[in-house]
Amino acid sequence: MAARIEHLVTSGTFSLDGGTWDVDNNVWIVGDDSAAIVIDAAHDADAIAEAIGDRRLVAVVCTHAHNDHIDAAPALAARTGAPILLHPDDLPLWKQTHPNRLPDGELTDGQRLSVAGTDLTVLHTPGHAPGAVCLHAPQLGTVFTGDTLFQGGPGATGRSFSHFPTIIDSIRDRLLTLPPETEARTGHGDSTTIGAEAPHLKEWMDRGH
Structure with a gap:
């Protein structure tokens, strides 16, 4: 059976630099009827586990280590036995939320994660966070962008561990080079498409200065 993409929205808070905000997060599940990968276990482990059901969870993949993406x-x-995978550059952020529990494995640029006959290629896209990654699944015509690229522009870079010129470089060099569809x-x-966002790169750059 071919891999499919499932989508949950979970709600909680995002905290950094002394502030806390209410947020809704997208949780993505990629897999088939027997195995799955979770991208960003946000807020509600029970809801995510229910969506997985009796499938084998291959990995819990973190696009970055802001607390709203890793809190669950x-x-x-613990419930599934799946390893948590994070880019090592985000360990300082991870430790703010989980000081006594390290991730189980590292994500590296170009690494391939496989589930249900589908490969997800890790793209290191720093800027929103030092260890931010996107996951490109060409067989599904999809890239999971975390908080690096949104509909309408780049992720926020106004708080610690973030850097606007870096996120622009990441988007231009790693994301806008993907097929526009x-x-x-x-x-x-x-969601959006690469083709919808690509024409606005110069506007974003001008906005950031």
Whole structure:
């Protein structure tokens, strides 16, 4: 059976630099009837586990380590036995949320994760966070962009561990080079396509200066 993409929205809070905000997060599940990968275990381990059902969870993949994307990861891993994977550059952020529980494995640029006969290629896209990654699944015509690229522009870079010129470089060099019809499934809000966002790169750059 071919891999499919399932989508959950979970709600909770995002906290950084002394502030806390209410947020809705996209949780993406890629797999078939027997195995799955979770991208960003946000807020509600019970809801995510229910969506997985009796499938084998191959991995809990973190697009970055802001607390709203990883807060449910240890509980989900404990329930399923799945490893938590994170780019090592985001360990300082991870430790703010989970000081006593490290990820189980590292994500590296160009690494391939496989589930249900489908490969997801890790693209290191720093800027929103140092270890931010996107996951490109060409067989599904999709890239999971976390908080690197949204409908309407780049992820936020106004807080610690973030850098605007870096996120622009990541988007230009790693994402806008993908086929324009590639669907960008984001960490928050609606999906978009690479082709819809590419024409606006100069506007974003001008806005950032």
